Amino acid sequence: MDVVDDWTAERAAMLQAACRMTNEQFAEKLGVSTRTVANWNSGVHPRTAEMKASLDTMLQEKITDAARARFRLMVEAETARTAAADRDLNAAEQRLTNDPNIGAALDWLDQHANWAPGTARKRVARELVSAEPGEVNDRRQLRSKVDREQASAALRAFYADLPDGYGRYSAHAGDGSVCTSILTRPEWIDLACTLTPANDQADLSRKASLQTSVLPEYAISAAVRRLAETLEANTRLVDADLYRLVEIDVAPGKLAGTFGLTSFVHYALTMDLLEAELADAIATGKALDSSSLPLRAHYMPDTASVLDVRSRLCAGGALALTAIARPAGMRRRKADYLLLVQERGGRVLNAARRLAVIPKSFHEPLSDFREDTQIGSTLRREMEEELFGRDDVDGTISSPRSADPMHPSRLSTPMRWLSERPDSWRMECTGFGLNLVSGNYEYASLVVIEDDEFWAECGGEIAANWESESLRQYSSTDREMLEELVSDKAWSNEGLFAFLQGLRRLAEIGGERVDAPTVDWELD
Structure with missing residues (x-):
């Protein structure tokens, strides 16, 4: 040349x-x-x-x-x-163009970064092709080594300005003690609130809206990186309507308050980034302040902002400890409850690779935006999806086309069995809190199936869906195994909160079928 x-x-x-x-x-x-x-x-x-x-x-x-x-x-x-x-860049851009859910995220990013249409697609494509092979997986592996206790200790220092009457949920169970990052208060614990329309009364406000502003560059870069990581790791990201909490009104025997609407993409590219940012800072040994946690300092800088749910995006959901009565027989010396715990899979966006109760779900409308604000509606839908194999109510697989996906004629065999025998089971909310990791609201709940005929007739049809890596079984009479489970560091904060509150309530109502460690909670 x-x-x-x-x-x-x-x-x-x-x-x-x-x-x-x-x-x-x-x-x-x-x-x-x-x-x-x-x-x-x-x-x-x-x-x-x-x-x-x-x-x-x-x-x-x-x-x-x-x-x-x-x-x-x-x-x-x-x-x-x-x-x-x-x-590579052309292939990446084509991949982004062909995925309608990623397309919704790119449109959101163009709007909130004040970019010309198409700029987000080019930025994410460049991020995708520039990543070193295995870099995303290495980063996820490093984050997974940060456990609940480390996160809880870090957030205790970051949010040291707790107002009177509030604290982080902690508990003693048997000989052990655990702490979480669930911010709560005594009035929100031990609710014993049966999830019936008379008690489960949250309202929907279509006028509740968040002020929108152009994101700072570090927030834009984090959102771009999240989308690139989502594609590289083949994580499911599906845009959908999502409830956001606007007003808290929770008391024993009563769930009220108000929800507004947001989108899952909005949540995924803002508040859901806080957990990864925190894990990265802890894993690399950085001092936890506004310089190492710029997203947290921007979106949720202090306890006052955590509690001010009207002024920030506060998404969340319901999760329940499921307890299924089983009779004594050839495999069991005495009648008990089967307790189900899941290890979350790697493709979920929330609490990946962590232990959680099942069902665990985002609170979102299925078909009726106003009536679906009931926490019980979300839990029944998630039982169908996560435990009873109903793919058509899984919004990450396909959009719902049925006018009423939970109509009695469409129910799975196990759910139809329960619907025809309303006195054989119960759903209760056992506690409420705000998760300092992500800012999410958490409705801890308990599902108890008290008729052991259900297990005999429908037990073989219970299987976790794609969101779970594995499904673990525990007996409500195995005190030693349950004590060991409580101390497992793999729990997510919200998962452990729901498990402990569910175990505490089950001991009150389960009679001789329960021989679990005593759970005593306190606010730290």
């Missing part, structure tokens, strides 16, 4: 490398300053026509044939790398 169409900083540096000259030698040969050559090596392109002419002359007349050959090989390699990168 004796002709260069345009001298970039990279090609000027290549020519120097091909000549095997120092900055001083190359500058002297060209008749330019040493600083100019150093600038080229730093990425500053040659600007003047005189400089480019000097480089042309050097290439054509002042170097050896061997140096010229080396330069040609370097340029050919650069051209091949650029072509490959362009192909």
Whole structure:
């Protein structure tokens, strides 16, 4: 190659490398300053026509044939790398274009970053192709090593300004004690609230809206990285309507308050980023302050902002300890309750690889936006989806097309069995709190199936869906195993909160079927 169409900083540096000259030698040969050559090596392109002419002359007349050959090989390699990168970038952009849910996220990002349409797609595509192979998985593995206790201790220091009457949910169970990052108060614990329409009365306000503003650059970059990681790790991201809490009104025997509406994409690209940011800071040993946690400092900087749910995005959900009565028999010496615990899978966006009760769900409308604000509606739907195998109520698989997906004629065999025998089971809310990890609201609940005929007739149809890596069984009479389970560091904060509150309530109502460790809670 004796002709260069345009001298970039990279090609000027290549020519120097091909000549095997120092900055001083190359500058002297060209008749330019040493600083100019150093600038080229730093990425500053040659600007003047005189400089480019000097480089042309050097290439054509002042170097050896061997140096010229080396330069040609370097340029050919650069051209091949650029072509490959362009192909990767085009493939990434095509992948982004073909996924309608990612498309909704890109549109949201363009709007909230104040970008021209299509800018987010290009930014995410560049982030996707620039990641080193395995980088996303390595980062996820590093985050997974940060356990609940580490996160709880870190957040205790960050949110030290607790108002009177509030505290972090902690408990003693048997000989052990555990702490969580669930911010709560005595009036929100031991609710014993049966989830019937008379008690489960939250309202929907279509007028409740959040003020929108252009995101700062660090929040935009984090959202871009989240979308790239979602694609790289094949995580399911599906946009859908999501309830957000606007007003809290919770008391024993009563769930009221008000919900508004938001989108899952809005949550996934803002508040849901706080957990990963916290885990990254802990894993790398950084001091936990506004410099290492800029997203937290922006979205939820203090306890007052945690409690001010009207002014921030507060999504969340319901999760329940499920207890199913089983008779004594050949495999069991005495009647008990089967307790189900899941290990969350790696493709879920929330509490991946953590222990949780089942069902665990985001609180979102299924078909009737106003009536579905009931926590009981969400739990019944999630029982169908996560335990009884109803794919058609799983919004991550397909959009609901039925006018009433929970109509009696569409129910699974286990849910139909329960619906026809309303006195054989109960659903209760056992506690409420705000999760300091993410800002989410958490309705801890208990599902108790008291008729052991259900297990005999329907037990074989109970299986966790794709959200779970595995489903664990525990007996309500195995005190030792339950004590060991409580102390497992793999629990998510909300999962442990719901498990402990469910176990505490089950001991009150379960009679001789329960021999569990005593759970005594306190606010830290």
